[in-house]
Amino acid sequence: MENKIDNCENCDNCVGKQNFGKEFWKEFVKGIILCNPVFVLALGLCPTLAVTGTIDNALGMGAGVIFVLLGSNIIISLMRNIIPDLVRIPVFIVVIATFVTILSLLFEAYIPLLYESLGIYLSLVVVNCIILGRAEVFASKNGMFLSIADALGIGLGFTIALIMISLFREILGTGALSIFGFQLFNIPGLSSNPLGFFVSPPGAFLVIGVLLAVFRWIGVLDNE
Amino acid sequence: MANFKNTKVYPIIILTIVVLVSVTVLIFLNTLTSPVVEAQKRKEINNQLQNIYSGMTDSELEDEIYYILKEDETIGYAFIAKGNGYGGEITIMVGLDKNLEVKDVSIMSHSETPGLGSRVTEESFTDDFKGLKIENIALNKNGGEIDAISGATISSEAVVSAVREEMKKKIKSIK
Numbered sequence: 001m002e003n004k005i006d007n008c009e010n011c012d013n014c015v016g017k018q019n020f021g022k023e024f025w026k027e028f029v030k031g032i033i034l035c036n037p038v039f040v041l042a043l044g045l046c047p048t049l050a051v052t053g054t055i056d057n058a059l060g061m062g063a064g065v066i067f068v069l070l071g072s073n074i075i076i077s078l079m080r081n082i083i084p085d086l087v088r089i090p091v092f093i094v095v096i097a098t099f100v101t102i103l104s105l106l107f108e109a110y111i112p113l114l115y116e117s118l119g120i121y122l123s124l125v126v127v128n129c130i131i132l133g134r135a136e137v138f139a140s141k142n143g144m145f146l147s148i149a150d151a152l153g154i155g156l157g158f159t160i161a162l163i164m165i166s167l168f169r170e171i172l173g174t175g176a177l178s179i180f181g182f183q184l185f186n187i188p189g190l191s192s193n194p195l196g197f198f199v200s201p202p203g204a205f206l207v208i209g210v211l212l213a214v215f216r217w218i219g220v221l222d223n224e
Numbered sequence: 225m226a227n228f229k230n231t232k233v234y235p236i237i238i239l240t241i242v243v244l245v246s247v248t249v250l251i252f253l254n255t256l257t258s259p260v261v262e263a264q265k266r267k268e269i270n271n272q273l274q275n276i277y278s279g280m281t282d283s284e285l286e287d288e289i290y291y292i293l294k295e296d297e298t299i300g301y302a303f304i305a306k307g308n309g310y311g312g313e314i315t316i317m318v319g320l321d322k323n324l325e326v327k328d329v330s331i332m333s334h335s336e337t338p339g340l341g342s343r344v345t346e347e348s349f350t351d352d353f354k355g356l357k358i359e360n361i362a363l364n365k366n367g368g369e370i371d372a373i374s375g376a377t378i379s380s381e382a383v384v385s386a387v388r389e390e391m392k393k394k395i396k397s398i399k
Contacts, residue, residue, distance in 0.1 A: 082238060083238060084229070084234055084235040084238055086235045087235040087236075087238060090239055091238065091242050094242050094243055094246050095242065097246070098249060101250050102249070102250070102253055105250075105253050105254060105257045106257065108257065108261050109257035109260040109261050109264070112264055116333065119335055120335070199338070200338075
């Protein structure tokens with residue numbers, strides 16, 4: 001397990017050894033299961049707890065994080081040779097904050113309902129440690145194309161994690177599932193008597209805890 | 225070039241450039257999106273007014289008061305009140321009828337706790353305001369006619385006092 005998590009940090013040993021498409025694919029895939037930011041790296045848990053009450057919010061937040069991660073990884077990997085070590089973190093934060101502000105301006109103008117329901121958690125993407133983490137351990141050490149693969153993989157892994165958690169919470173907590181206003185299904189009996197606990201913050205802790213345990217278990221099995 | 229990178233001003237210059245570029249991009253984007261956001265807010269306000277005044281044909285904004293017109297006759301006055309709730313600002317649209325009694329209130333935005341404070345948006349709470357004169361707008365325990373939501377006294381009080389204080393100010397300027 002330890003070794004696998006180390007691999008999430010950089011790809012020094014694989015650069016230039018394999019053909020490019022393979023590398024790209026490898027960096028992309030690792031973010032989804034092996035280095036899943038929520039279930040394996042346990043990063044970005046604060047927004048994960050906050051926005052997984054409904055699947056709409058989870059999708060919105062996931063798309064937002066992919067956008068910011070992609071933007072910041074591209075810019076930082078392009079600038080990696082001119083950024084002085086001394087002001088590394090401030091530069092990263094300014095770049096990330098710029099993309100988050102762009103995102104929230106766009107959301108406010110074009111998808112106001114999602115903007116309202118994400119509320120403060122949208123601006124808080126600035127301090128989402130997944131994004132700063134990828135800038136620090138990956139984009140500042142690798143080229144642009146690998147950084148794009150890394151951003152897409154990690155972003156998608158984060159989105160999948162949010163969707164999984166929100167599926168449990170919305171189905172158990174409301175007895176129904178609806179995406180952007182369309183109700184997909186409704187469980188009779190559960191919807192009239194939903195387990196409201198799962199929509200509340202303690203329910204989020206429970207669901208995340210169980211899923212984390214399951215992913216650990218899979219990881220342990222995989223290692224053996 | 226290698227020398228320049230080692231000087232003390234180099235990090236300062238890089239950080240300054242990054243911040244300048246960032247600010248420029250954001251100012252530019254903001255000028256693009258702010259008209260869209262404004263238009264949306266106007267539309268939202270208009271929808272709220274339509275809900276309160278069913279026969280409304282037009283509205284005029286003057287000194288933050290919406291004068292509601294029905295075929296050139298003023299049928300009511302509406303304004304926006306803002307209160308500090310438990311989780312942040314609560315924005316409330318307040319509609320008065322011709323006699324300066326509350327016709328209806330509706331919560332436009334809030335960030336109260338879901339399931340507790342968020343119940344201020346429900347009709348069972350906002351309907352309590354209907355038909356009240358300003359002197360009766362207070363919670364029951366303070367001698368008014370509005371039932372606080374159990375478990376959400378702070379949110380209820382925030383809405384009630386925001387409506388009362390704003391209404392006090394606006395009634396003066398309407399007359």
